[in-house]
Amino acid sequence: xxxxxxxxxxxxxxxxxxxxxxxxxxxxxxxxxxxxxxxxxxxxxxxxxxxxxxxxxxxxxxxxxxxxxxxxxxxxxxxxxxxxxxxxxxxxxxxxxxxxxxxxxxxxxxxxxxxxxxxxxxxxxxxxxxxxxxxxxxxxxxxxxxxxxxxxxxxxxxxxxxxxxxxxxxxxxxxxxxxxxxxxxxxxxxxxxxxxxxxxxxxxxxxxxxxxxxxxxxxxxxxxxxxxxxxxxxxxxxxxxxxxxxxxxxxxxxxxxxxxxxxxxxxxxxxxxxxxxxxxxxxxxxxxxxxxxxxxxxxxxxxxxxxxxxxxxxxxxxxxxxxxxxxxxx
Amino acid sequence: xxxxxxxxxxxxxxxxxxxxxxxxxxxxxxxxxxxxxxxxxxxxxxxxxxxxxxxxxxxxxxxxxxxxxxxxxxxxxxxxxxxxxxxxxxxxxxxxxxxxxxxxxxxxxxxxxxxxxxxxxxxxxxxxxxxxxxxxxxxxxxxxxxxxxxxxxxxxxxxxxxxxxxxxxxxxxxxxxxxxxxxxxxxxxxxxxxxxxxxxxxxxxxxxxxxxxxxxxxxxxxxxxxxxxxxxxxxxxxxxxxxxxxxxx
Numbered sequence: 001x002x003x004x005x006x007x008x009x010x011x012x013x014x015x016x017x018x019x020x021x022x023x024x025x026x027x028x029x030x031x032x033x034x035x036x037x038x039x040x041x042x043x044x045x046x047x048x049x050x051x052x053x054x055x056x057x058x059x060x061x062x063x064x065x066x067x068x069x070x071x072x073x074x075x076x077x078x079x080x081x082x083x084x085x086x087x088x089x090x091x092x093x094x095x096x097x098x099x100x101x102x103x104x105x106x107x108x109x110x111x112x113x114x115x116x117x118x119x120x121x122x123x124x125x126x127x128x129x130x131x132x133x134x135x136x137x138x139x140x141x142x143x144x145x146x147x148x149x150x151x152x153x154x155x156x157x158x159x160x161x162x163x164x165x166x167x168x169x170x171x172x173x174x175x176x177x178x179x180x181x182x183x184x185x186x187x188x189x190x191x192x193x194x195x196x197x198x199x200x201x202x203x204x205x206x207x208x209x210x211x212x213x214x215x216x217x218x219x220x221x222x223x224x225x226x227x228x229x230x231x232x233x234x235x236x237x238x239x240x241x242x243x244x245x246x247x248x249x250x251x252x253x254x255x256x257x258x259x260x261x262x263x264x265x266x267x268x269x270x271x272x273x274x275x276x277x278x279x280x281x282x283x284x285x286x287x288x289x290x291x292x293x294x295x296x297x298x299x300x301x302x303x304x305x306x307x308x309x310x311x312x313x314x315x316x317x318x319x320x321x322x323x324x325x326x327x328x329x330x
Numbered sequence: 331x332x333x334x335x336x337x338x339x340x341x342x343x344x345x346x347x348x349x350x351x352x353x354x355x356x357x358x359x360x361x362x363x364x365x366x367x368x369x370x371x372x373x374x375x376x377x378x379x380x381x382x383x384x385x386x387x388x389x390x391x392x393x394x395x396x397x398x399x400x401x402x403x404x405x406x407x408x409x410x411x412x413x414x415x416x417x418x419x420x421x422x423x424x425x426x427x428x429x430x431x432x433x434x435x436x437x438x439x440x441x442x443x444x445x446x447x448x449x450x451x452x453x454x455x456x457x458x459x460x461x462x463x464x465x466x467x468x469x470x471x472x473x474x475x476x477x478x479x480x481x482x483x484x485x486x487x488x489x490x491x492x493x494x495x496x497x498x499x500x501x502x503x504x505x506x507x508x509x510x511x512x513x514x515x516x517x518x519x520x521x522x523x524x525x526x527x528x529x530x531x532x533x534x535x536x537x538x539x540x541x542x543x544x545x546x547x548x549x550x551x552x553x554x555x556x557x558x559x560x561x562x563x564x565x566x567x568x569x570x571x572x573x574x575x576x577x578x579x
Binding site: 180193197198201203207 | 408422424429436443449489493
């Protein structure tokens with residue numbers, strides 16, 4: 001596998017992008033915050049997709065993180081943004097630990113549909129739960145950071161932008177290290193031939209579970225960001241269209257590059273914002289056409305623009321006809 | 331000599347088809363045993379039961395005295411039985427050395443690293459050393475989908491060797507290899523396997539290969555053992571000639 005960027009270089013990039021927020025117009029700060037938050041959950045889907053499984057129900061963990069943070073914030077008054085991200089990640093991770101081992105024995109469409117079904121079960125439960133505000137959900141207070149309260153809108157937006165970019169950036173660095181690691185390699189092996197991995201003494205179920213829990217942690221943290229940005233949580237967090245959007249980002253990105261997830265998420269938010277602005281009645285059509293275009297021209301995702309196939313598929317010389325080999329040699 | 335593998339009264343049926351009918355075999359350490367038989371005779375079913383892929387209807391499979399008949403392929407591999415496949419089961423988008431790196435990861439499957447590089451230098455060196463034993467060092471960094479069938483077969487066997495198994499099962503190691511290359515391929519396999527696997531069981535259809543490389547032959551027919559013993563004796567038996575070799579060898 002190619003060595004790629006050193007983690008310290010990636011850290012410097014994250015710092016630069018964070019500081020860049022200082023010169024960005026205010027309206028782009030919230031757009032970038034949403035893009036970073038969506039990138040985080042899509043990154044989890046990509047981590048899981050490397051084992052050959054796609055979750056259509058990440059809204060489950062997104063809602064788990066969002067509701068968990070909101071309940072803790074209202075019960076104990078914890079408004080610190082960093083603490084809320086950690087609480088969201090823990091809530092998502094705990095849910096992942098419960099569900100992961102049960103679901104990891106399924107694969108393909110069964111895996112995807114089970115995740116979707118579970119997220120819709122949570123959606124149904126949340127809608128019916130009057131203690132959690134039913135279909136309207138409930139509000140939470142403004143987030144703070146290390147005791148600082150941000151009354152100025154621009155400063156509050158920048159704080160959220162900075163926390164989301166730094167968190168997502170760190171998650172991206174962790175994912176990059178993971179992709180190059182032993183676990184990253186055996187995940188690709190599970191995707192290709194899980195029975196063979198079993199014959200080598202590896203547990204495909206365990207490897208899928210680990211990736212599933214990582215994806216759930218990312219989704220829970222992303223739910224915390226959505227809560228902080230909206231200061232409101234409702235069952236829509238767990239709805240299938242919400243999960244679909246995250247899969248949308250992951251499909252746009254492909255599974256080969258972590259950076260592609262950020263680019264795809266930002267591209268999607270830009271397309272959505274501008275098409276919503278200029279074509280308010282047909283923006284979904286533009287979004288669909290955008291996805292179709294990417295699938296047609298970049299079937300391996302936006303990442304394939306700079307990451308060629310891990311190994312470009314070429315015909316082995318031995319398989320060429322003798323005449324063609326002679327011709328090639330001349 | 332104490333057997334490495336001891337199989338007693340093994341039965342397996344798929345509906346009306348009898349794939350194993352009261353099979354009993356003891357395989358001693360250091361033996362090189364060839365399983366022969368027509369298609370459907372029960373050879374691969376036997377291999378699948380010994381490696382945990384199929385569960386026997388009845389009977390016992392003992393590895394060094396431990397019953398492994400109900401264990402999963404993963405557990406059986408950890409206990410010391412490895413196998414290669416008739417159709418190589420490789421990770422085709424990964425390189426040869428990455429395939430072996432996955433196999434090395436199987437050695438400490440409970441503690442996979444989240445951060446150390448998949449191709450840490452020590453592991454890469456070991457993988458290349460193993461490939462070199464098969465004469466394949468030059469394809470180390472080529473993806474499997476670029477490689478010819480015979481090369482894939484050897485890499486499949488190399489992966490099975492990573493664990494230094496007590497018992498190595500090879501399912502038709504020379505199938506798909508041309509007649510001119512079959513002895514060279516088998517020589518390479520035997521030479522490469524020698525330091526790590528003391529006991530080898532291989533399924534084979536080619537009686538020239540069986541004659542040259544096996545020191546014991548077990549002939550299967552309709553899930554039963556038709557004959558078991560020295561290759562020269564077994565291959566001359568009238569029933570074996572009639573039902574298995576068709577007069578070959």
